[in-house]
Amino acid sequence: MxxxxxxxxxxxxxxxxxxxxxxxxxxxxxxxxxxxxxxxxxxxxxxxxxxxxxxxxxxxxxxxxxxxxxxxxADIDRSTLAWAESIWSLGSNVVVTTNYDRVLEWASPHPPACEHWPTRVPADYLAALAGRTEKPAVWHLHGMIQQLDSIILTSEDYDRLYSSSLQKRFSAALATLRSFLTRKSFAFFGFGFMDERLLEELLAVVDDCRGSTGPHYAFVHRDECERLSPRVGELNLELVTFDEFGPPLVQLVRELGEARTRRFPRLTSSLNMQAPSPPAGAGEFGPSRVGGNECVTERG
Structure with missing residues (x-):
């Protein structure tokens, strides 16, 4: 962006x-x-x-x-919204993100009508599980800039959301995420194992369901396939590889959206891994961009 x-x-x-x-x-x-x-x-x-x-x-x-x-x-180069716009072309009305910013709302098919859900369980999550959401919605799993007290940024914040001794305000959110991962198919963009706590949740769901979840998909650059493959097997993910970031990737995603013979499951979702993340992933797989979708469009 x-x-x-x-x-x-x-x-x-x-x-x-x-x-x-x-x-x-x-x-x-x-x-x-x-x-x-x-x-x-x-x-x-x-x-x-x-x-x-x-x-x-x-x-x-x-x-x-x-x-x-x-x-x-008004200060944004609108052409750089193309990547976020392509995500919506995959056919889901709900996108999950770990970003705080409003980029996905700006890029949605109907920005004025796009709903933004904070970390806490959205009121319409049951409708989302059943595929009955009529308006586009972005679930800001790690909070959103419009509600600063919702932002998950520090070690203390991550513990509040992902700790086994959960506080009530976040326990329902984590349970909802697990339900989505169990019952829906996700498409991960900007995927570089940057957020270990979130990946632990995915691993836990895969383990609890004995590998019967998904399928889930991760869009990764061809150069990253070899080093990501070991973790992909653990997470029960299927890799979708591409050769170039920027416009070629945008075009690929749009073509997939146009070519599908049936709609993706209603919660095909984008988990943007540019949000603040533990150091192990950041050190091993390179820097991420916090906010927007620059982790994808600027890398490579």
Missing amino acids: KNRAGQPVFPTWRELLERAAQRLLDDHKVEQAQAVRARLDRGEYLAAAQLARDGLRGRRWRDFLLHQFDPDI
Whole structure:
């Protein structure tokens, strides 16, 4: 995703934390800024995010996140919405994302009518399970910029959503995600095993159902197939490989949408793995872009 000047709109995960450290320096919080950078240098991204939020409390943290993830649509190069628009062409009315931004809503077939669901279980999730959603909807599994208190960004946030000792506000959301993974087919885009906690949930569902879930699909660049293949087998995924990012990939997805002889299951979904993610995946499989869909369009 780019602006009219041709610059990326959203930061990478590392860029986000480096900017947070700089903001701490600007506030004369030298020790806290150094602590964030030390964690970042060790690849401990979630811990670095936790320290950043602890240092930029209250309105400072709120303003920081809004500046990173809430651009004015008037500043966006609309041609760079093509990738997000292609996802909707696959025929589902519901898209699941780990991004905080509004890009998928902007790219939906009917933006004014597109619903956005926060992390908590959407009121219409039973209708979504039954394939009865009439309006396009985006489920922001890790929260959305319009509701800052819903954002899953730090180690503490991830524990609240994915921990075995779940809080009530998130336990239903996680149960809903498991239901979707069990009963629907997902198409994963930007898939690089970047979010280990989410992948653990997929593994748990596959294990509980003895491999009878899905099928689920992961769109990956041909150069990544060899290193991703071992994990793909564990996750009961089928790889859809492509040779080029950008317009060729957009065209491929659109052609798949146009060529299908029947609609994908109603919850064929995009889990955009550009959201903040644990360091193991980020270190091994390369940087991701936090927000928009730049992880796919800018890589390769």
